[in-house]
Amino acid sequence: MYEPLKGIDLNKAEPIILGIETSCDETAAAVIRGRKILSDEIASSADIQALYGGVVPEIASRAHTDAVAEVVQRAIKNAGITHADIDAVAVTYGAGLLGALLVGVSFAKAFAYALNKPLIAVNHIRGHLAAAYLDCQTLQPPFVTLLASGGHTAVLYTKTQSEFEILGATLDDAAGEAFDKVARVLGLKYPGGPNIERCAKEGTACVEMPKMLKGGGGYNFSYSGLKTAVINYCHTKEQKGEEYSKADVAASFQHAAVDVLVEKTVAAALEKGVTFVTAGGGVAANTYLRESLKAACDKNGLQLVLPEKRYCTDNAAMIASEGLVQYRLGNFADMTLNAKASIPLAATLETVQSRRANSEGV
Numbered sequence: 001m002y003e004p005l006k007g008i009d010l011n012k013a014e015p016i017i018l019g020i021e022t023s024c025d026e027t028a029a030a031v032i033r034g035r036k037i038l039s040d041e042i043a044s045s046a047d048i049q050a051l052y053g054g055v056v057p058e059i060a061s062r063a064h065t066d067a068v069a070e071v072v073q074r075a076i077k078n079a080g081i082t083h084a085d086i087d088a089v090a091v092t093y094g095a096g097l098l099g100a101l102l103v104g105v106s107f108a109k110a111f112a113y114a115l116n117k118p119l120i121a122v123n124h125i126r127g128h129l130a131a132a133y134l135d136c137q138t139l140q141p142p143f144v145t146l147l148a149s150g151g152h153t154a155v156l157y158t159k160t161q162s163e164f165e166i167l168g169a170t171l172d173d174a175a176g177e178a179f180d181k182v183a184r185v186l187g188l189k190y191p192g193g194p195n196i197e198r199c200a201k202e203g204t205a206c207v208e209m210p211k212m213l214k215g216g217g218g219y220n221f222s223y224s225g226l227k228t229a230v231i232n233y234c235h236t237k238e239q240k241g242e243e244y245s246k247a248d249v250a251a252s253f254q255h256a257a258v259d260v261l262v263e264k265t266v267a268a269a270l271e272k273g274v275t276f277v278t279a280g281g282g283v284a285a286n287t288y289l290r291e292s293l294k295a296a297c298d299k300n301g302l303q304l305v306l307p308e309k310r311y312c313t314d315n316a317a318m319i320a321s322e323g324l325v326q327y328r329l330g331n332f333a334d335m336t337l338n339a340k341a342s343i344p345l346a347a348t349l350e351t352v353q354s355r356r357a358n359s360e361g362v
């Protein structure tokens with residue numbers, strides 16, 4: 001009989017949560033005790049995907065199937081715990097590649113069922129937001145977050161652990177998507193973000209770029225014009241047979257893409273009157289963004305909580321961290337849990353009715 005919630009203590013001092021993440025091309029598993037990371041394992045199919053210039057869903061699914069059991073066992077072993085020590089299994093159920101998500105969800109369901117452990121459904125984006133909790137043990141809402149991943153770019157206000165407000169978001173492409181597309185234009189390999197960053201180090205930001213809704217558009221962003229400007233610049237140079245520096249283009253693009261993120265995040269934090277600013281998502285691993293955001297926060301008396309680079313890009317520790325938030329709220333999934341390929345940002349941030357509020361002592 002699967003009865004994992006019998007006698008569960010939602011106030012347990014430091015629950016041990018196993019997190020599993022398979023939404024894209026990384027098969028990841030991690031174990032946390034309270035907010036402390038005990039282990040964090042990743043097997044990536046990025047090298048194979050690079051041969052195709054992007055993520056091929058079928059290849060990702062197969063790679064997850066091959067890796068998931070081993071990665072989870074490694075995470076448990078390296079955490080120095082036994083199966084019995086696990087208080088809950090948290091898994092990314094969406095958004096992401098459907099086939100890839102299904103591997104993690106199916107594995108987590110079977111694992112939780114076999115061990116009679118509670119199952120927690122984690123939204124990938126909520127995971128990115130929860131990464132900051134691992135970096136700062138005492139961080140509590142309210143805070144303002146810059147979310148910049150491959151699919152989303154937004155400035156969010158976290159009022160409580162289950163109440164969010166979208167202060168602004170991209171009107172077209174996400175910042176990460178712009179990094180990836182511009183990398184392709186410059187002939188740089190997948191994944192685009194880190195390769196643009198590497199290339200930009202050799203250049204200077206001397207090529208003129210569009211203003212990017214800087215100083216306007218509220219807290220919204222627009223990246224499609226920036227991508228088009230880079231394409232036009234390169235094509236014009238090529239048509240005229242003129243040489244140009246890819247490194248200068250990469251540096252100029254990086255500055256334009258990042259400066260607006262920093263400006264609007266800080267402005268939002270000041271308007272909301274919060275003390276803490278956090279960031280999450282793959283683009284938050286960008287060194288220029290990290291340094292600029294730190295400098296801007298320091299200048300404005302804001303405290304920046306920036307997850308380590310590896311906890312900005314996809315990982316399972318952040319899934320376990322959001323799992324802990326849901327554990328405290330008493331939000332558990334059952335064996336009907338299914339994967340979801342797309343979840344709009346507003347739905348991602350909807351307040352989940354806490355089971356704790358309705359049935360104390362589940």
Ligand code: KG4
Nearest residue numbers: 149150151176193194281282283286313314
């Ligand atoms: O959060 P993430 O790992 O996956 C999603 O949930 O989308 O973000 C991936 C995105 C990609 O677009 C990638 O190019 C970008 O984050 N990214 C970076 C860097 N590392 C990853 N962008 C800029 N600089 C980086 N160092």
Ligand code: ZN
Nearest residue numbers: 149282313314
């Ligand atoms: Zn992600």
